[in-house]
Amino acid sequence: MKLSKYLGYIFLLLATLAACKKDNGNYDYKELPDFYIDTVGVQKTFETPQSIGTVVITPKVVYNGSESNLEYLWRVYGTTADTLSREKEFRSVIANNPGTYTAELQVKEKTTGIRALMRYTIIVNSPRPYGWLVAYETQAGGSTDVALIRSTEIVKTITTDVVMRNIYSEVNGGPLAGTPVSIVSNVSSPAADMLFTSQTAVRLNRPDYKKLQDFNQLFVAGAPTPKPEAVMEVPFFGNHLINDGEVYWQYSGLFIGKISVDTKGYKAAPFGYAIYGKNGGFYDMLNRRFIYMEQQLSQAATYASPKAGSTARFNLGNIGKDLVYVGIGFGQNGVSSNPDTYKYAFFEDIDKSKRWFYGINFTLPDQPDLCMVDISAMPNIFNAKYFELGTLGSVAFYANDQILYNFTYNNATNTASTPSVAFTAPAGEVITSIKLLKQPGSGYTGTESKSNRIMYVATWNAATKNGKVYLLDANPTSGSLMATPLKVYDGFGKIKEMCLKPA
Amino acid sequence: MNKNKTVMYKIRTFTAILIALVTLPLLFACKKNEQDKTYKDVNRIGIAGDPLEYATADSLLFSFAVYPAGTSEAPVSVIATIMGGVSSSDREFQLEIDPAKTTAMPAEYALPPSFIVKAGSATARIPVVLKRSTRIQSSSVKLALRVAANANFEAAPKSTFSLVWTDELTKPANWDGSGAVGFYFGKYSKVKHRLIVDATEYKNLAVLSGLYNQLFYIASRALEDLTAYNAAHPGEPLKSEGGIAIGICSSCE
Numbered sequence: 001m002k003l004s005k006y007l008g009y010i011f012l013l014l015a016t017l018a019a020c021k022k023d024n025g026n027y028d029y030k031e032l033p034d035f036y037i038d039t040v041g042v043q044k045t046f047e048t049p050q051s052i053g054t055v056v057i058t059p060k061v062v063y064n065g066s067e068s069n070l071e072y073l074w075r076v077y078g079t080t081a082d083t084l085s086r087e088k089e090f091r092s093v094i095a096n097n098p099g100t101y102t103a104e105l106q107v108k109e110k111t112t113g114i115r116a117l118m119r120y121t122i123i124v125n126s127p128r129p130y131g132w133l134v135a136y137e138t139q140a141g142g143s144t145d146v147a148l149i150r151s152t153e154i155v156k157t158i159t160t161d162v163v164m165r166n167i168y169s170e171v172n173g174g175p176l177a178g179t180p181v182s183i184v185s186n187v188s189s190p191a192a193d194m195l196f197t198s199q200t201a202v203r204l205n206r207p208d209y210k211k212l213q214d215f216n217q218l219f220v221a222g223a224p225t226p227k228p229e230a231v232m233e234v235p236f237f238g239n240h241l242i243n244d245g246e247v248y249w250q251y252s253g254l255f256i257g258k259i260s261v262d263t264k265g266y267k268a269a270p271f272g273y274a275i276y277g278k279n280g281g282f283y284d285m286l287n288r289r290f291i292y293m294e295q296q297l298s299q300a301a302t303y304a305s306p307k308a309g310s311t312a313r314f315n316l317g318n319i320g321k322d323l324v325y326v327g328i329g330f331g332q333n334g335v336s337s338n339p340d341t342y343k344y345a346f347f348e349d350i351d352k353s354k355r356w357f358y359g360i361n362f363t364l365p366d367q368p369d370l371c372m373v374d375i376s377a378m379p380n381i382f383n384a385k386y387f388e389l390g391t392l393g394s395v396a397f398y399a400n401d402q403i404l405y406n407f408t409y410n411n412a413t414n415t416a417s418t419p420s421v422a423f424t425a426p427a428g429e430v431i432t433s434i435k436l437l438k439q440p441g442s443g444y445t446g447t448e449s450k451s452n453r454i455m456y457v458a459t460w461n462a463a464t465k466n467g468k469v470y471l472l473d474a475n476p477t478s479g480s481l482m483a484t485p486l487k488v489y490d491g492f493g494k495i496k497e498m499c500l501k502p503a
Numbered sequence: 504m505n506k507n508k509t510v511m512y513k514i515r516t517f518t519a520i521l522i523a524l525v526t527l528p529l530l531f532a533c534k535k536n537e538q539d540k541t542y543k544d545v546n547r548i549g550i551a552g553d554p555l556e557y558a559t560a561d562s563l564l565f566s567f568a569v570y571p572a573g574t575s576e577a578p579v580s581v582i583a584t585i586m587g588g589v590s591s592s593d594r595e596f597q598l599e600i601d602p603a604k605t606t607a608m609p610a611e612y613a614l615p616p617s618f619i620v621k622a623g624s625a626t627a628r629i630p631v632v633l634k635r636s637t638r639i640q641s642s643s644v645k646l647a648l649r650v651a652a653n654a655n656f657e658a659a660p661k662s663t664f665s666l667v668w669t670d671e672l673t674k675p676a677n678w679d680g681s682g683a684v685g686f687y688f689g690k691y692s693k694v695k696h697r698l699i700v701d702a703t704e705y706k707n708l709a710v711l712s713g714l715y716n717q718l719f720y721i722a723s724r725a726l727e728d729l730t731a732y733n734a735a736h737p738g739e740p741l742k743s744e745g746g747i748a749i750g751i752c753s754s755c756e
Contacts, residue, residue: 220720221703249723254716257723263734298723299752 034064035109037118044120048094049127051171051208057090057120059105071108076101076122098126098207126207128167130155130442132456132469133501134433135180135195136493139465143175144168144197146183146209147492148501151471154450156443163489168195171210176202180496182231184239187502190253192239196228201241203253206503219248219255232272234280237295242268247282247300249293259300261291269323273343275362283323283345290316292362303365313369314358321347321356325387329359330394342370344389344396344409348382355381357396359411370411378419379405386434392452395479397422401430404457406479422455422481423472429459432467435498436474452476454486458495467492546587548596548620548650549659550629552666553580562665567635568672568697569706574635576613579666581629581648585620586659594620597651598629604647604665611636612646612666620655633668643669672696675708682712687722689755692743698751699725726751 038060048055063070074085076094078101084092090103100123107116131150138145150162169175178199185193185206193204203213216223227244234240238250245267247259266284268291275281279293293300303316329344347356355378359370375381384398384405397406398419405419425431434457441450455474460467468490473482552558556565556579563579570577583596596618613632620627631646638644650662672693678685685691688699700706702725711717729751733740740748747756 220716222720222724251719252716256716256719258727260723260726260730263730263737265734294752296719297752298719298726299750299755 032112032114033109034062035107035114035116036062037105037107037116038062039118045123046120047123047125049208050098050124051093051095051210052127054091054093055122057103057105059088059090059107059118061088061107061116063107063109065109069110071110073106073108074103075106076103094122094124095208095210096124097205098124100124128164128207128209128501130503131162131164131501132437133183133185133499134456134458134467134469134492134495135183135497136458136467136495137179138175138493142179143177144180144195145175145493146195149469149489151487153454153471153486154437154441154444154500156441156448161487161489163491165491167209168204171208176200181228183497183499184231184233185499185501186233186235186239190238190250192253193501194231194239196231196241198228200226201228220257222257223255224248224258229268230270230272232280232282234272234274237274237279240272240280240293242270242272242282245285247272247293249279249298251296257298259291259293260298261300261302266291269326271323271326273326273328281362283319283326285323288319288321288323288350290319290360290362303368306366306368310366312367313372316360316362316365316368319347321349324348324355324384326360327387327389328391329389329396330391341391346375346384346387346398352382355384357409357416359409371409371414373409373414373416375416378407378416379403386431388434388436388455390436390452390476390479391438393475393477393479395452395477397434397436397455397479399423399431399434399457401425404431404434404481406481408479420480422479423457423470425457425459428461428463429468430462431457432460432495433458433498437500439500439502455481456498458492458498460494465493466490467495469495469498542587544586546585546594546656547659547662548583548585548656549661550581550583550598550648550650550664551661552664553582553628556580561663562667565633565666565668566673567633567639567668567670569700571701572697576632576634577668579631579633581631581664581666583618583620583627583629583650584659585625585656589623589625590620592622594655595653596620596627596656597653598648599651601647601649601663605645607644607646607666607668608636610634611639611644631666633666635670639668639670641671643667643671672700677709677712684708684711684718686753687718687751688725689750689752690743692745692749692756694741694743695725695749695751698729698741698749702728722751 042060046055072086072088074090075081075083078096103120103122105118128148131148134147135144145166146168148164148167150158152158152161176195176197178197181198182196193206195202195204200215201218202211203218205212215226224243228241230242232240240250241248241255247268248255249259264287267286269283269285272280272282275292279295281290281292284291290303291300305315305317306312324346326343326345328341331341343360345358345360347358354374354376357373357375361368361370380400380403383400386399388397394409397404402425403421404423406422407417407419409416436452437454438451444450453474453476455472457470457472468488470485471487472485552563556563565577565579598618611634615630618629646666648664650658652658674691677683678691699721703721705717705721729741743749749756
């Protein structure tokens with residue numbers, strides 16, 4: 001027993017001594033080159049507008065070997081990591097939506113595989129913020145581009161006006177085919193920026209105006225031959241499309257299908273309007289009647305004749321006149337907060353002998369007539385092409401090529417005032433669009449609200465191929481416009497459509 | 504002390520048995536395992552349907568009803584699979600129609616003139632054409648096939664297969680209830696179902712639960728067709744088999 005005990009100690013001792021043996025591994029030690037990215041005094045945060053403008057980052061790589069021995073990889077991190085470049089100097093347009101991103105530079109030493117890392121912050125701003133959008137036929141003709149006008153009158157936070165021209169072609173490689181039909185910018189229900197031309201339509205990325213979907217992609221299936229004529233903007237329900245006289249209703253951002261009415265068929269006039277609790281309404285030019293669309297239904301409905309004994313001055317189901325314009329106007333009895341603000345329409349008799357001004361309450365088909373005024377005596381009313389309605393006063397506007405008139409109406413007395421000349425286009429220019437601002441403006445709240453206080457008038461000079469936008473001070477209750485424009489912007493194509501870009 | 508010895512003895516015996524139990528199988532593991540991989544039976548052939556055509560174990564059910572009215576025939580497949588080795592030459596096999604189980608008339612289907620397993624192949628796809636006859640609008644017909652032995656093949660255990668086809672529309676299971684597609688179309692009728700199926704490229708409503716956009720689109724196109732039909736037939740609107748004029752909406756007949 002004792003012997004084995006000693007043997008045990010000897011074994012332990014040998015094992016301990018063996019541990020002292022120098023461990024000569026089978027690897028080599030090498031001197032590593034001096035290799036790192038110097039950060040001292042280097043700009044680490046960069047700011048850029050989305051999709052336009054180039055971000056340039058020149059990293060200071062310290063390396064005492066040959067430059068050709070290095071590999072570069074630039075990546076940006078958002079929800080995913082995207083490779084941006086493999087060059088040493090980063091030079092790129094950032095297409096990511098507005099936000100703060102981390103860009104990482106990875107430099108790899110090819111012989112050793114060692115990497116040096118550096119991170120930079122890139123702040124991407126919305127290049128196309130709140131402002132007034134104008135869609136115009138390009139000076140060359142046949143195609144559409146868009147400008148964004150940021151005036152101090154509608155954006156309180158800026159001190160000088162900014163006009164961004166050709167914002168569509170700048171990021172999409174060229175203008176959109178066809179002449180302008182409609183431009184839409186809604187922040188909610190449904191949130192969409194869309195541009196419609198006589199030949200196509202596109203959905204756009206709000207911050208940078210890049211094309212997201214083309215005409216066919218805007219339909220669930222079975223897109224018709226594109227011939228957009230108007231867009232019916234119905235808050236909450238969608239921006240329905242009038243294409244070649246047919247209405248395609250929108251649901252969850254896509255055009256679903258064609259609206260059917262009855263065996264009489266229909267040809268939709270290029271206007272549409274919201275009706276409380278409905279998918280919207282339009283005018284059938286074929287049968288000269290109004291049509292309403294129920295929610296989430298392709299089957300639209302007609303209005304029954306008013307009940308026997310009704311004193312209604314007209315029948316929504318059988319107007320019997322040609323529609324010239326219909327839009328949302330001022331609420332009855334001054335109740336502008338009415339959820340279903342009243343509609344006003346300009347009609348022309350079939351024999352073109354008279355023009356009429358109708359006030360319509362679509363929620364009371366038995367008594368829809370707010371007013372029905374013969375306006376044939378109004379100056380230049382028979383060649384009026386452009387119309388607009390105030391929403392804060394009983395005010396209406398119409399314009400022919402040269403003169404913009406305003407008048408007021410009174411539903412109680414069924415009368416309209418004698419129109420006043422509100423604006424006259426300078427020699428050589430023709431009016432191509434009129435539109436009131438119907439939002440408060442950015443930063444203009446409460447009593448400062450600019451709603452109904454700014455009238456935009458677009459003109460076109462065919463000789464000089466110059467499109468202009470006049471920004472006129474408007475009186476919300478009388479409709480009169482200040483003679484001297486607040487601002488005049490020019491250098492556009494032939495403007496046909498305008499709308500507010502609310503974000 | 505005596506008692507302890509007995510316990511010790513028992514433990515030892517137990518240990519010995521344990522060792523034996525572990526060792527014996529190890530010894531047997533040394534025996535060479537001889538497996539014969541060659542097929543010893545005669546060559547056989549069996550038939551089945553194609554799962555991609557939604558065939559079940561013994562039959563394929565096909566409905567013309569969800570195809571446009573212009574579709575007069577439909578190609579389907581029966582797949583023959585051999586038991587035994589592949590051959591370097593083409594081999595013919597025999598299929599026969601089971602007259603006791605078959606209700607289809609010869610004019611209602613077409614089979615190829617001969618059935619061949621190609622050289623080097625273990626399976627053969629037999630194209631069968633099913634025809635849309637008027638009588639299947641209210642019934643279904645069946646073609647029962649079975650393998651008949653010939654010089655090349657005997658029948659495999661699974662050697663019968665039936666094709667059943669009809670032109671009858673059946674109410675999709677998801678028309679009512681949760682995920683109901685009926686919400687988009689209204690009350691069910693075969694006339695309405697036919698209208699819907701003919702309207703678009705979407706044929707099978709059973710797979711469309713919850714796809715609102717597609718269902719709205721189908722409803723829109725079906726309504727377009729209905730309106731066109733009614734306009735072409737004044738005073739004679741499209742009616743359900745119950746004789747009521749149909750419409751396309753949640754509460755429509």
